[in-house]
Amino acid sequence: MSENNEMTVGGAFLGGIWTEIPVLRLMLGLCPTLAVTTSVKSGLTMGLCVVFVLICSNAVVSMMRNLLKPHLRILMFTLTIAAFVTIADMYLKAFQPEMSLKLGAYIPLIIVNCIIIARAEACAAKNGVLVSVVDGLAMGIGFTMVLCFLGAIREVLATGCISFSDTAVLTILNPVDKGGWFTPCTAMIMPVGAFVTLGLILGAVNQLSRKKA
């Protein structure tokens, strides 16, 4: 970031996928992170929706940044974000109805996801369209990576495998009910599994950062 608070494209990208990765560094977007990561597929779908909303809302906010009145800016951000979230929600209902049902209220709740409004305020309202779009893309990718990683750990420990569809199932740990040795841990797809896994990941990331410092 330069002295006049403007970001570079490279800085925005690196920030989103590592130095300011939303869930692990900024501690933003924890609600969907804990709620929808019962499987990789759910996490990936939620992540991609957030990528779409972040890119579009950052682009629009960046384009209108010089016209924004300070007292109306939050209202304008919310209006912009709500429009794109509604589009993402309708898309899922039309083309991924099963996943739309599974994610339920968490897709419309992207409107109040702190990551999106935080990036509109911290980046898009102060930077050009290209930097804002890259920031949205990188933040979205960072968020999606964490959701998929968390989802993979929880799904594997809860079922022994990762399901991409009814037919495409990748067996990682052969469960007892399929003649294997692994006893699935149902608690991993419950909220306690999400909290424990996220806590361990946060601890590992903090440990890595400390070593580097």
Next chain:
Amino acid sequence: MFSKLKLFIQESWLLMISSVFFGGLLAVTNAAWAPKIAQNEISKYNTLAQSVLTAAQTFKPLAQPLTLDVGKGKTLIADVREGLDAAGNRVGWVFIAEGSGFADKIRLVVAVDAKFETLYGFSVLACSETPGFGDKITIKNGFYQSQYQGAPAGKFTLAKFGDAKKIDHEIVAITGATVTSRAVVDIMNTFVVQIKENLSQKGLLQ
């Protein structure tokens, strides 16, 4: 007056233009995808209805809607359909039953025989119950669903322990998901009994 109007426009023109733009964008998106969304819902209903009432080829909605009392002074118009075979003979009834679950609303597609005496079973249209526990109600022919297949179409009671293989009015709860198990029993008791009474009053039961 004019200065106030000028100030209002100066302050809010961007908000007004944005509202019109995003409203238009959503209207266009809705126009493009609404038929697909509606078709998805119809397809899902038909698939589920067919899975619980296998003998039916088509599902004909009732000419007159049935109004049910769903408690707390609320009423609901029930979606009841007649299941017809290829020759057009009635082979059963299918209806959507819904109520509050542990996490959110549970919506079921329930099938009953033509005389409304025996349940064929149910399928789950919408359910956000706890994974690994309450969501066991969605398992096709699983422990919980099987208890309704062939059960008498009347009032059900919930038991924490019992013989789940015995098909009667007593439903054995899923371990760790009593609230969800009770919710389904309550939904059945609300819908099955009232729909049966309504159809009987209209002279639609043989």
